[in-house]
Amino acid sequence: MEMNQQAMVRLELESYLRKALQKNEFFLCYQPLIDLETGNLYGSEALIRWNHPKLGLVSPGEFIPLAEETGLIKDIGGWVLGSACKQNKRWQMLGYKSLSISVNVSAYQFQQPGFLQEVKMALELSGMEPQYLTLELTESTMLRNVEHSIQVMQSLQNIGVKVSIDDFGTGYSSLSYLKDLPINTLKIDRSFINNLRLNTSDVAIVKAIITMGHGLAVKVVAEGVETQEQIELLKELKCHYAQGFYIHKPLMTSEFEEGLSKYAQTHS
Known part of the structure; x- marks a missing residue:
């Protein structure tokens, strides 16, 4: 009975998911990213949200795996990429010229033969320069086919992304x-940041990742920062960037814009 019930729920969710894109049920939130050395905001990470008329807000943890299994992630991921680039370009035109945007790419999407073309298209349609x-x-994405992954990453680097x-x-x-x-950034998983206190073994791991980042000439981002103590420690360890609830939760477009203008006033 229970398995039957779960299968029904899953089927229902899948049929809703198939229509969600054309019904404009997805929207993006933006989580601010700050430069730890200067305290300046330098960009945001675009995060997808699904608001279904009957189910309400469906957690990405629930629908992303389903979208990957069914292959729907290709179209959903394409929509996220295009929308995020357009939005960031809009903010740049409002005067935040060097604002950058981060977008998550699923393993399925990344392995598609037309992926590079999709990225070029999103940049072209939005008019945003690739370096932003x-x-x-994720690591597992690249491990599926290391040779192919390195090739695609190299091509992305070649166009400036x-x-x-x-x-x-x-x-x-x-x-x-x-x-x-061929990477520019390493993002330390939140599980190491969660328990980041002076006397934890997590400090040793985080320190090792940051040191390695410096050695490989790549930037390091700490995600899931939730306390002032963590910020201080990360600064001390010379981590480059951070994001997390302590800095800000993911924001709706209008809230992010409000934050941008307040931020501009205090830093002008």
Whole structure:
């Protein structure tokens, strides 16, 4: 009975998901990213949200895996990429010229033969310059086919798009291939940041990742920052960037814009 029930719920969710894009039920939130050394806001990460008329807000943890399994993630991911680039370009035109945007790319989307073309298209349609776009890939995405992944990442770098490894430290990343990856950023997984206090072994791990980042000449972002103590520690460890609830939760477009203008006033 219970398995039957779960299967029904899943089927229902899948049929809703198939129509969500054409019914404009998705929207994006933007989580601010700050430069730890200066305290300046330098960009945001675009995060997808699904508001269904009957189910209400559906958590990405519920619908993203389903979208990946069904292949719907290709169209959904394409929509996220296009929308995020357009929005960021709008903000740049409002005067925040060097604002950058990070977009998550799913394994399925990244492995598609037309992926590079899709990225070029999103940039062309939005008119945004490639250096302001960062694509975030998880370690498992790249491990599916390392040769192919490196090729695609290299092509992205060639057109000027930045590449970031998301949730670093949680996958099976072999340090031997890390030095060959054409990446700009490593993102330390929130599980290491959560318990980041002076006397935890997490400090040793975070410190190692940051030191490695400096050695490989890549920037390091800490995600999931929730306390002032964590910020201070990360500054001390010379981490480049941070995001998290302590800095700000993901914001709706209008809230992010309000934040931008307040921010501009206090920093002008």
